[in-house]
Amino acid sequence: MPRKGMRTIFFKASSPSSSHQSSPSRAPSSPLHESMMDENIDNAQSVISKWYSDESSFANFTSLFHSSRSEAKQFLSAVADLQRAMHFFVNHDSTSEKLIRSQNLMQLAMKRLEKEFYQILSSSREYLDPESVSSHVSARSSISDFEDDRASEEEFGASIESVSGVERESELAMADLKAIADCMISSGYGKECVKIYKLVRKSIVDESLYHLGVERLSYSQIQKMDWELIENKIRHWLNAVKAAVKTLFYGERILCDRVFSASDSIRESCFSEITKEGALSLFGFPEHVARCKKTPEKMFRILDLYESISDLWPEIDSIFSFESTSAVLSQATSALIRLGEAVRTMLSDFEAAIQKDSSKTPIRGGGVHPLTRYVMNYVSFLSDYSGVLSVIVAEWPLTVQSSMPESYFENPKSDDDPTSAISLRLAWLVLVLLCKLDGRAKLYKDVSLSYIFLANNLQYVTTKVRTSNIRYLLGDDWIAKHEIKVKQYASNYERMGWSKVFSSLPENPSADISPEKAKECFKKFNSAFEEVYRKQTSWVVPDNKLQEEIKLSIAKKLEPTYRAFYEKNRARLRREPGSESVVRFAPDDMGNYLSDLFYGTGVSGSTSSSSSSSPSSLSRG
Structure with a gap:
């Protein structure tokens, strides 16, 4: 049988068990060593054949890893022993039928592991969702990895007694996936493993982004939308981006790093292909919005977009640190630049609007x-x-x-x-x-x-x-x-407003003056005060504190002077005919008249108006 499909990776010490493998360089063979390799092949055939099935359907598939963890570990160990035997025969007898037999067994084992890998990814989906992975990653430190040959099934179970529910299932699934991935990669079947992983995980990421409301919109599509619709999409995006970065992409990065820890290039390739398209769509949206027509009213939504990316930047930079995902960082950076330019433009437009x-x-x-x-x-x-x-x-x-x-x-x-x-x-x-x-x-x-x-x-x-x-x-x-x-x-x-009123009264209101002079002062005061009152009841001072300060200042200047003048001259004028028409305002009424001012009511001639012109009912705030 030709050695079709022989994997050159067998000559690389890339697996966790590589320290136990023979050197790829040719070494002297011994009957004892060859006998040990024969025994490895026989043992592997016994274990692999037990779990091999020709059925391509998963309907009746019984997972080895779910059935018996000890037998699953035995299966992986048998594959490692088979790989060592293949290395031996490649170096000492490349035409040996034993090598062909080993290769056939390896293909059967890899087909089984492909099914196991797919089954775990599919059946454990709820435990491998990014939220579970990102939330429970701290539990990893308390759990022994499944691939550790020194840990028995009982020890492994004991190590996760303190972790229950989703955390436990999540850790078990990741440990199983890592063990299978390590085995397939070291056996030269990494391509098959990666293909399954990308297919399953990308569909999950794309579906999650869809449920978060992340749409793949072009600039031309956004440009044609009304601002109300764009604003609504911005609100959805602001909620989505935080969940996408902190949970979805972060959890996916953790899962990729964990499952494919044996190969930096593979984990980078997987993460990039799974998340890159969705991440570019996610961070492309704010840039498209920033390029749309700019008006000052849009400023705050633009700032929301900028602030959201800026706050998440440490996580974005860390999650998309691979060279193959540099386009995502470039897109996020470009979005920040465009948003910043839009903000500066709108600030300039806002200033110009004030000026104009x-x-x-x-x-x-x-x-x-x-x-x-x-x-x-x-x-x-x-x-x-x-x-x-x-x-x-x-x-x-x-x-x-x-x-x-x-x-x-x-x-x-x-x-x-x-x-x-x-x-x-x-x-x-x-x-x-x-x-x-x-x-x-x-x-x-x-x-x-x-x-x-x-x-x-x-x-x-x-x-x-x-x-x-x-x-x-x-x-x-x-x-x-x-x-x-x-x-x-x-x-x-x-x-300016009260000069005529103040000047109508004598500088010394208590000085003796003639009745005629007193009458003239009262008439001037009446005329000036009524004019000011008539005008200023239609004026407004909405701020209560400022209003009271102005009224108090006027009252302090007006009331004492007018009272002194009134008390000095009122008694003498009583004996004069028509004095009632001359002395119209009593000092005690001044406060009531002043209280009517600055409510914009236009009230005139009645002190009773103060009761209906209260600051609480007429103040405009």
Whole structure:
């Protein structure tokens, strides 16, 4: 019988049992040695024949490894002895019929092991799923490997008493697969073993990715989708990528490394072919999204994609460390680069959108401008991504094109702070907004109302900074500096808006003056106060704290002066005809009138309005 299919790998010491094999170089033969080899062949034939079946179907297949672990170990040992006999006859009598007989027995043994290997992969699928493998890999240290010739079946069983359920079955299956793989590879049948492994495991990986929702979408397909649909797919992808990397690919890498530990090239080949296609599809998706049309509204989903890959990078780099899977690392890297470019483009577009805002209609009552709310909410969300944004903008210098003095615009962080780049960028965006608001304030014909507008909007900005993660980027000094400016705006409003009221009263309200002079002062006060009251009940100060501070400041300046003037002159004017029409406001009513201000109600002439104009019901927040 010709030696068809003779495997050259028999001449390589690649198996765990290679230390027991004869040297491939020709050595003197002895009758005793040849007799031992004959005995190996006879013993192997006895064991192999017992478990060999011509049936190709698995319907009635009885697994040797499930039936008796001791006989399974005996089978593998018989194959190792047969391999040693084949080495002997190859070196001493290559035309021997014993060599042909050994080769035929080896082919029968390998067919049996192929079936065993496939059967274990198929029947133990639930115990070899990546989640089980990745979760229970720590149990390996407490279990003796099946292929250890020194361990008996009882010892092996005793070693896993502390491990139960899925962990136990998972470890047993991996140990069996490794033992078969080692045997087939060392016998020159690694190709057959690998073919079965790739076929079964790739289908499992592909099916798992499908259930995770990973789709193989091209750029052209994504480009045609509405953003709502893309956003929905991004949400699914964010859930899928973590499970795929930490469980699916990680577990598959562990299984490959464990089963094919005898050959680095085989385990690399298997892992690459099983996972590469799915991994490329997985990491291709975010790059395709990054290449789509960019608008500021898409920023946060792009940042989610970037952050997800960035957080998983240590695992990605470790799992796909083979040279044959370098394309996966390249794809993931390319996705990060594209996503980073998209973020920088959208930041530039966002700044440009603020600059280009052309709204010319003054906000009713000097309230908070929609642009202020939009920009600060956006910047607040950006601050939640300060970690990844710091990386993205680190090598992207800010080019300031502004006539503002440098002292007004300074880096809120030191250069040594890793977040200094994004801190600078966000500080600049806020400054662009504030400059835009200065222009919007000029739309008001009433100067005092323009200061209310500036105070309201800067108060909103500082509150947003103080109550969000922007605070940690811009710093308390930034907040304090701009809170002082809010007070300056409020002071300017008070000076401009109440100057006529304050100036209508004499500098010394307790000084003696003539009744005619007193009447004239009361008339001026009445006219000025009614005008201010009529206008400012339609103005708004949505922030309760700022509103109360402004009212309190006005009251402290107005009420004592008016009370002193009123008490000094009211008694004398009572005797004058028509004095009731001259003295319209009592000092105790001042607080009620002031309480009506800044709710945007437009109420006039009644102190009772204060009861219905409470901050809780009319404040716009």
